[in-house]
Amino acid sequence: MILSQLAVQLYTLRDFLHTAEDIKITAKKVRAIGYSAVEIAGFGPLSPAEFREILDGEGLAIAGIHASTEAILETPEKVVEDLDILGVTHASYPYPAGIDFTSQASIEKLAAQLDASGAILHQSGKTLAYHNHANEFLRHGAGTVLDFIYASCRSEHLQAELDTYWVQYGGANPVAWIEKLAGRLPLLHLKDYAFQSSNQPIMAEVGAGNLDFPAIISAARKSGVKWYIVEQDVTPGDPFDSIKQSFDFIQANLLD
Numbered sequence: 331m332i333l334s335q336l337a338v339q340l341y342t343l344r345d346f347l348h349t350a351e352d353i354k355i356t357a358k359k360v361r362a363i364g365y366s367a368v369e370i371a372g373f374g375p376l377s378p379a380e381f382r383e384i385l386d387g388e389g390l391a392i393a394g395i396h397a398s399t400e401a402i403l404e405t406p407e408k409v410v411e412d413l414d415i416l417g418v419t420h421a422s423y424p425y426p427a428g429i430d431f432t433s434q435a436s437i438e439k440l441a442a443q444l445d446a447s448g449a450i451l452h453q454s455g456k457t458l459a460y461h462n463h464a465n466e467f468l469r470h471g472a473g474t475v476l477d478f479i480y481a482s483c484r485s486e487h488l489q490a491e492l493d494t495y496w497v498q499y500g501g502a503n504p505v506a507w508i509e510k511l512a513g514r515l516p517l518l519h520l521k522d523y524a525f526q527s528s529n530q531p532i533m534a535e536v537g538a539g540n541l542d543f544p545a546i547i548s549a550a551r552k553s554g555v556k557w558y559i560v561e562q563d564v565t566p567g568d569p570f571d572s573i574k575q576s577f578d579f580i581q582a583n584l585l586d
Contacts, residue, residue, distance in 0.1 A: 331547055331558050332586050337367035337393040338573050339519065339561035345569075347374050353381070357388040363574045364581065367391040369517075369559050370416075371424070372398075378415040393557040394420030394491075394517060396461065399427050406447040410454045420517055420557070421451065422459040422491045431468050431475045441482035448487030459491040459517050467500030474502070480514070491517035493561070494541055495533055498523045504541060505549045512553035519561045520546075520576070533564050535572050537579030547584050 338360055340347060346356045353374065360368060368390050373381045385392060395418060397409045402423050409421050423444060430436040448458035466476035473481075480488065490511045497504045508515060522539030524532050536543060550558070560580070565572040 331551065331555075331580075331584060333364075333581070334366055334391075335556065335558050336365060336577070336580060336585075337369050337391075337557055337559045338365050338577075339369045339371060339396075339559050341371035341396070342560070342562050342565070342569050342573060344371070349374075350376060350380070350384070354384050354388075357384055357390055359570055360573070361388045361390055363570070364577050365390070365560075365573070367393045367557070369393045369395065369557070369561075371396040378412045382416050392416050392418045393559055394418055394422060394459070396424040397421045399423060399425060402447050402458065403443045406450040406458075409447075410451060410456055413451075413456050414454075419455070420457045420459055420489075420491075422461045422517065424461050425463065426465070431465055431470075437470070437475060437478060438482070441479050444479065445483040445487045448483060452486050457489050457516060458487065459489040461491040461519070462493055462500075463496045464500035467497075467502050474500075480511075485514050489517075490515045491519060491559075493519040493521065494546060495519075495521040495523050498541060499531060505545050508546065508549040508553050508555075515550070515553050516556045517559060518550050518555045518557070519559050520580075521560070521562050533562050535562065535565075535579070536560060536576040537583065538575065543584060 343356050347353050401409050429440050451458045467474045470478050494504045497507050520536050522534040522536050523541050524534035524539035526532055560576045562572050
């Protein structure tokens with residue numbers, strides 16, 4: 331991983347993105363920490379063009395976007411339009427809202443919809459990726475729901491945005507899954523997995539938990555990851571402090 335491949339998911343900073351001025355201030359802070367790219371999770375009060383103008387002004391590239399589940403499944407042509415405006419290749423399906431992973435019919439319908447939407451993005455030179463949480467690691471036949479989804483979709487129609495914390499939380503091995511998805515994994519979410527004295531797992535800054543990030547990054551290099559994206563849904567304090575802590579650890583320990 332090189333520094334220009336490192337981004338931060340703006341969902342981490344969602345409480346600081348309510349107005350255009352908020353977004354400008356946040357972009358400036360992100361750039362000052364050292365990040366040169368972001369992943370977008372919604373445009374807030376702005377159009378895609380306005381959002382891009384702010385990021386361009388602060389020298390921040392865009393690694394990709396988390397489009398809404400509805401847009402990806404129902405209006406993928408609009409997702410392509412947004413990606414074109416942003417000058418971006420990757421859109422991720424963020425969360426399987428309303429999907430019953432205990433229902434074969436529900437899983438099959440989702441996979442078919444993802445494959446169809448991914449085909450539309452692929453025809454336009456774009457990439458649809460699937461961002462996992464833990465519920466996709468429910469057992470399903472000889473594997474998991476996530477195995478079934480990827481097996482049901484053509485690789486050019488559905489790529490992966492693996493999340494290290496949620497893989498571990500789901501009882502799987504992040505390194506093994508990175509290796510399994512070699513050539514199909516353009517995006518990787520980096521968040522650490524720590525434990526509290528109450529015997530409950532928590533999200534943590536990269537390097538502040540128990541995941542083997544040297545092994546994770548080594549596997550990711552071999553698997554062809556293009557963007558390494560720091561995301562921390564919940565932080566113990568100021569999220570800007572948390573993304574800086576992750577950045578500092580990555581810069582000191584994980585860059586080529």
